Amino acid sequence: MVDLTNLGAPTISQVAKAAGVSRATVSRAFTRPDMLSAETVRRVTAIAKKIGYVPNHTARALSTGRHGNVALVVPDVANPFFPPLIRATQVEAEKHDFCVFLGNSDENPEHEEKLVSRFSTQVEGFILASSRLSDARIRFQAARRPLVLVNRDVKGIPRVLMDSGAGIAEAVDHLARLGHKRIAYISGPSNSWSNAQRRAAIQRRAKSRALQVLLVPAQMASFQSGYAAAPAILDYGATAAVAFDDLMAQGALAGLAARGVAVPGDFSVVGCDDVLGAITYPPLSSVSNACSEAGRVAVSLLMDILKTRVVRDVRIILSTSLVIRNTTTKVASG
C-alpha cells in the first residue's frame, strides 16, 4: 500500500534555481543548445539529470502548439496485415521524436471518426490506414489537421497506396502458366479500396489470358469467410483461387482440406499481403505488400506536411510482387 501523493515531477524552475540560471536558459539547454555556451549547456543538463528533470511535454505543447504526437488509426489491430504497419509507423515516428497514439476503429466509420475527434486535440497529424470513413468526412478531417491516408485513394489528400495490381497480375500469369483455366477470387470487404483494386486487377488479367474467374463475395476479411468460400469455388469447378488476403487464404486452405481437397496436389491457392506465408505449412504463395514501407512513407509524408505547413496532392504507389511458395502447382491432369 503505497501513497502516490507526491507525483509531481521536477520542473524547469527547480533546475533553474539549482543551476543558478533563468528558466529560459534551462529551456534553451534542451531545445536550442546552440544558443548557449557549451559550458552552460553541460552544467544545466548535468543538474537536470541529477534532479531527474524531464521536459514536460504537455506544457511544451500548450506553449508551442506542437505536441510531438501523431495518431494512427487502423480498422483492426488483430488483422495480421496491420502489425507490421503499426510497428513501422512507430519506429519511423520515433526517429522524428514523435509518439504515436493507436486507434482501433473496429471497421466502424462512426467509431473511427469518434477516435479522430478524441485524438485531435493532442496530435499534430493523423495516419488513417484503410479508413472506413467517407470521402467527405476524410476531407473534412483533413482540413482540420494534417492527414495521410494508407490504402485509401482520396484526391487531394496525401496517400500511400499498395498497388496489388502488379502482384495480382503476376499471380494470374503464374496460374495460367501452370495450366489453370478456371480460377476464383475470394473477395474482401466490399467497402475496401484494396479489395476493389485487387478484384479489378484479377478480372483484367484473367480476361487477357482467357481465364474464367468466379467472384466469391464475403462480408469480412476473416478466416471463417475464407473457409466458407470453399464449396462455391469447388462447385464452380475452379482449380485455383486467389484470396483477398492471407487470412482468407488460410481459411480457404482449411475449407478445402475439410472437403478432402489437397493443396497443392488438387488445388492451388494464392494469398495476398504475405503476412502469414512464411509461418504456415505448406508455406503460402502470396502477393507481397509493402506494409512496413507504407508505414515509413506515411510518417515521412506527414512529417513533411508538418514541416512545410503545406499539403500537396501526393499519391505514392508502392508496388507488389508475387512470392511463390508451396501452395501453387500445375493443374491436376484430368
Add this chain to the structure above:
Amino acid sequence: MVDLTNLGAPTISQVAKAAGVSRATVSRAFTRPDMLSAETVRRVTAIAKKIGYVPNHTARALSTGRHGNVALVVPDVANPFFPPLIRATQVEAEKHDFCVFLGNSDENPEHEEKLVSRFSTQVEGFILASSRLSDARIRFQAARRPLVLVNRDVKGIPRVLMDSGAGIAEAVDHLARLGHKRIAYISGPSNSWSNAQRRAAIQRRAKSRALQVLLVPAQMASFQSGYAAAPAILDYGATAAVAFDDLMAQGALAGLAARGVAVPGDFSVVGCDDVLGAITYPPLSSVSNACSEAGRVAVSLLMDILKTRVVRDVRIILSTSLVIRNTTTKVASG
C-alpha cells in the same frame, strides 16, 4: 496545395464572448454543469457547438494534471499474442474515456525504458506487457507513475498474470494419456516470466507422470526458432512437443514436416496462447490464454489506482486451459 496556416481551433474565450459570459462559465458548462443554471449550460453548449469549440485536451491536462491517456508498452506488436491484448486495452480504456499510447520495445530493455520516459509526461499511467525491464527499473518507474504489469511478477506492483500452469498441466496429462513417454519443451525467451513459468509447469507435471522431458533452448519466440528445434527433438526420440507459443509451434510443425515427420500421424504438437490455433491446418492444439481479459483487467486496475490514488499489492491470476484440436493424437505404435 492547401495552406494550413489557420489551424487554430476556437478557444474558450471566443465561446465566452459569443455567449456573453465569462470564461469560467464556459469552462464549468463542460466540466461542472451542475454548478450552473440549466439555461446557461444550454446556451453555452449550443454556442460552443455552433462555433465548433472542443475543449483543448492539452491545456486541460496542464491545468489539472490529468491527461486522460494511458500508455501500453509491448515487446513486439507483430507477435500474435499481443494484438488481442492491445485491442482489449484500447476498448476498455475508451470506456473510461482514456486514449492509449502504444509503444513497441522490440524486446529491448533500454528501448522499453526510453519509451516509458518519453510517454511519462503525457500519460497518467502505464501498462507494461511482458516487460523486459529489470525488477529494479520497474519499481523505479512505478514509483513515479501508476503502473500495472501484465505477465510479469514483481512484488508490490499491481500485476495480472496468465497462469499457463493449469493449461500446461492439462497438456502434459493429455499427452501422457495418449501414450507419449518422451516429450520436448521448446523454450521461449530466457528473460520471459511466462517462459519460466511454463517450463516449470511442464517439468513438474512430467515428473509426476513419469515422462522424460527435453528442454530445447531458444533465443527468441519466432517461427524460425521453432523450425530449428525439430532436429534436436527428433534426435532425442521425443514423440510430442509443447512449444512456448503458437508461433514456435507453427515453426516446429514446419520443421518436422520438412524432415518428413507427419503431424499428428507421427508426432504431436501443442502450442501456447491459442492465437493461431484456429487459423491453421491442421488446427493446432494449444493452451489458451486470456489476453483480452488481461487487457481489460489491467486497465481497470490502473483506473482504480488513478481513482483511489493508492496502489495495492494486487496479483490477479487468469487461468488457462488446453484446447484440443488436431495436432495431438496417440503415439505411433512402435
Add this chain to the structure above:
DNA sequence: CTGTTAGCGCATTCAC
C-alpha cells in the same frame, strides 16, 4: 550569450 516579460487554453480558488 543570457535574463525578463508575456502568454499558450484551461480549471480553479476566491469573492460577489
Add this chain to the structure above:
DNA sequence: GTGAATGCGCTAACAG
C-alpha cells in the same frame, strides 16, 4: 449562480 484573478510548465519575443 457567476465573474475576476491566479497558476499549471514551458517557449518565444524582446532586451541587454
